[in-house]
Amino acid sequence: MARCVLAQSSRFLPFRDHPLQLLLRIAMDGDGECSSPTGRAPGLLPLFGPSSPAAESLEDKLRRVSEENRRLSGALDAILADRRALAASPTPSCHAHGNAAPAEVAAGGGGGMVTAEPRSKVRTVCARAEPSDADANHLKDGYQWRKYGQKVTRDNPYPRAYFRCAYAPSCPVKKKVQRSAEDKSMLVATYEGEHNHEHRALSEYVSDAPAIQLLQQQQEAGSLPCSISINSSGRTITLGLADQRPGSNAEAAAAAEVMTPEFRKVLVDELVDLLKNDPEFMESLTSAVAARVLERIPGQIF
DNA sequence: CGTATTTGACCTGCGC
DNA sequence: GCGCAGGTCAAATACG
Numbered sequence: 001m002a003r004c005v006l007a008q009s010s011r012f013l014p015f016r017d018h019p020l021q022l023l024l025r026i027a028m029d030g031d032g033e034c035s036s037p038t039g040r041a042p043g044l045l046p047l048f049g050p051s052s053p054a055a056e057s058l059e060d061k062l063r064r065v066s067e068e069n070r071r072l073s074g075a076l077d078a079i080l081a082d083r084r085a086l087a088a089s090p091t092p093s094c095h096a097h098g099n100a101a102p103a104e105v106a107a108g109g110g111g112g113m114v115t116a117e118p119r120s121k122v123r124t125v126c127a128r129a130e131p132s133d134a135d136a137n138h139l140k141d142g143y144q145w146r147k148y149g150q151k152v153t154r155d156n157p158y159p160r161a162y163f164r165c166a167y168a169p170s171c172p173v174k175k176k177v178q179r180s181a182e183d184k185s186m187l188v189a190t191y192e193g194e195h196n197h198e199h200r201a202l203s204e205y206v207s208d209a210p211a212i213q214l215l216q217q218q219q220e221a222g223s224l225p226c227s228i229s230i231n232s233s234g235r236t237i238t239l240g241l242a243d244q245r246p247g248s249n250a251e252a253a254a255a256a257e258v259m260t261p262e263f264r265k266v267l268v269d270e271l272v273d274l275l276k277n278d279p280e281f282m283e284s285l286t287s288a289v290a291a292r293v294l295e296r297i298p299g300q301i302f
Numbered sequence: 303c304g305t306a307t308t309t310g311a312c313c314t315g316c317g318c
Numbered sequence: 319g320c321g322c323a324g325g326t327c328a329a330a331t332a333c334g
Contacts, residue, residue, distance in 0.1 A: 147307060149326060162325070166306090176325095 125189040126180075143167055143195070145175065156181040171196050 146166035150159045158179035165171035173193040180186040 148328095150308075151326095154323065160324085216333065 123191050125191065126186055143173075151176070158184065167193060168196065 087206050116158040145163035147161055147163050149162040151162070152159050156178055158181065160176055160178040163175045163177065165173040171193075173191060175192070176190045180188055217243055
């Protein structure tokens with residue numbers, strides 16, 4: 001039974017072992033053992049490998065994914081720069097109470113920016129949403145929310161949606177989500193209160209991701225000759241290939257069918273979304289970047 | 303059929 | 319007390 005572990009990380013792993021890093025390496029560099037045409041470990045499915053080796057040379061593929069890698073790395077750098085700027089700024093861009101002006105919120109490339117006053121139970125989160133998404137008044141933050149109201153407010157043409165935490169009936173946390181009046185692509189969410197329960201298991205969150213659901217649908221429909229499992233921590237997604245067709249090259253067939261271009265895009269989008277909203281990941285990321293910056297400052301005395 | 307969402311009505315706080 | 323605006327409730331509706 002061949003398998004490919006998509007993502008694996010833990011709170012204390014350095015950034016280079018984080019799912020996003022692994023994903024980027026696997027998908028873009030060709031360094032990842034799953035997709036590397038030469039360095040692939042035996043028995044591993046080339047997740048992001050060519051769907052038809054005859055149709056496109058490995059060199060072309062490698063060039064293309066490397067280009068994509070550069071773009072994503074640039075986007076990641078922008079996110080990191082935003083976070084560093086935010087951390088260094090004496091005045092938070094989004095803070096408790098009140099909506100943020102578009103000039104104050106997260107800059108290009110998207111991603112949520114979260115700030116909170118240390119002891120406040122009210123915090124505001126700004127995130128970029130797709131303008132085309134009609135149902136974008138909903139920020140994925142790992143919790144389940146039940147909408148209980150909507151109101152058009154005086155100073156904003158976009159309706160404000162009211163949510164309660166639906167994970168635990170007794171959880172007092174509420175959130176309000178409203179598009180920014182100045183920049184409709186920005187969502188401003190205000191959280192009130194603190195959750196009185198554990199954070200929703202990441203595995204639940206991951207398993208709800210459209211990319212994973214797409215995989216599971218394909219599996220159920222029989223078009224996907226492999227099994228999918230998400231471990232309890234939600235940090236490891238395993239695609240297990242059961243050779244259900246004796247005599248056939250099931251592994252190669254799966255490699256060709258599973259990772260369609262649209263699925264790869266959805267998967268990357270989902271994982272980036274997921275990781276952007278994963279506080280542990282952002283914490284690890286920040287620490288790793290800080291350590292890297294320190295390494296690169298020669299003779300710096302602190 | 304159970305659950306989630308929508309939406310108009312109602313409640314509450316605040317300024318005048 | 320009145321009006322306004324924000325917040326919440328709950329019946330109706332949609333959806334899987």
